[in-house]
Amino acid sequence: MMRLLILTGRPDCLGENDVPIGNAFRRLGWEVVFGEIAAIASDDYRHFTPGVLVRPSGEPHRLGSAAKGIRGVYFIDECQLVWVNSGAPPSISRDVWQMLWLASQDTVFVNSVEGTTFLETKHALGLVVPKQHRAFAYASNDFSLLWKRYQQSADLWWVAKPPNAYCGQSVFLLPPGGPNGRTILQCLTGNADAQSEFGGLTERELLMRQHQSEYGLGGFKAQYALLQQFIAEVRxxxxxxxxxxxxxxxxxxxxxxxxxxxxxxxxxxxxxxxxxxxxxxxxxxxxxxxxxxxxxxxxxxxxxxxxxxxxxxxxxxxxxxxxxxxxxxxxxxxxxxxxxxxxx
The missing domain is CATH 3.30.470.20 (ATP-grasp fold, B domain)
Incomplete structure (x- = not known):
């Protein structure tokens, strides 16, 4: 019998793709394992996840329901297909994606690990979307560069956002000459320049302050932001x-x-x-x-x-x-x- 592994955040609370995809594969006669992506592990370099095995027969799941089946540990290489339906928490994300890439050398993934890792970003629009079908944009972690671009186009509306955020997080609409454009771009680029302007300091002290503000005890401060022309068609x-x-x-x-x-x-x-x-x-x-x-x-x-x-x-x-x-x-x-x- 064919087996699909769906890696999700919480097998006890199935999400908006877990449910329809899982139900569809079961209708087609497949077993479905709902595995926990944050618990990926390996046994002598053979990767597995705790999860719930659901047989083809039985009641379909509903959004938010718990997976109903056999709880256990399931090896990825015992599945014929893997569908990643959740990202890993940031603290372990690198390890999880590394292990999933290794597992994908022997098992088929619906979306490749390398494709997901490098293309699920607003930076990728320039690679896969024809130029006439994408908005003009700047990307930088340098506030001054983005601020200069914004000022140079004083008659245009812009959208400012992080390149790797989801669900509309931190997406700002910047009108021409708006009063908050400078603050928003400073915030999105990590406020790395906030301590770079001090009066009454020697050149050496100023350079030291600038260095500390960017590479202080907390590490590198700057963050990337995307400044994208607002598309009237969105309205x-x-x-x-x-x-x-x-x-x-x-x-x-x-x-x-x-x-x-x-x-x-x-x-x-x-x-x-x-x-x-x-x-x-x-x-x-x-x-x-x-x-x-x-x-x-x-x-x-x-x-x-x-x-x-x-x-x-x-x-x-x-x-x-x-x-x-x-x-x-x-x-x-x-x-x-x-x-x-x-x-x-």
């Missing part, structure tokens, strides 16, 4: 599109809350039914095929046509929300595409 609403093995399979619109400029579901946005036009399908599938070259077979795209706003590779919301918005469950289609491509 018409973004669409989340789920792409499986290069095919657009599910989508929904996101209605922005009246008190926020972000449409992220986690920030109060609401999933709504929308049509996906042929040009949008073509663009989404173009990006999906490009990402397949790097081992990415399941992703969520944020699109405000003709622009791609973001890529979501680990546990992208959309499959569950599309069902809420449209009443159509596309999880079987996703499972069939993945099995057809990766399990031969």
């Amino acid at each position: 018409q609403g973004e669409k989340r599109i789920i792409v499986a093995c290069g095919r657009a399979v599910a989508w929904h619109g996101r209605k922005v809350s009246s008190d926020d400029h972000r449409s992220n579901i986690a920030q109060g946005g609401k999933p709504i039914p929308v049509e996906l036009h042929s040009t949008e399908v073509e663009l989404a599938e173009l990006i999906g095929r490009k990402l397949m070259e790097y081992g990415i077979n399941f992703l969520g795209l944020d699109m405000a046509y003709p622009y791609i706003i973001d890529l979501n590779l680990t546990n992208p919301g959309g499959l569950y929300d599309a069902k809420l918005a449209t009443g159509k469950d596309q999880s079987d289609r996703v499972a069939e595409l993945v099995i057809s491509r990766l399990h031969k």
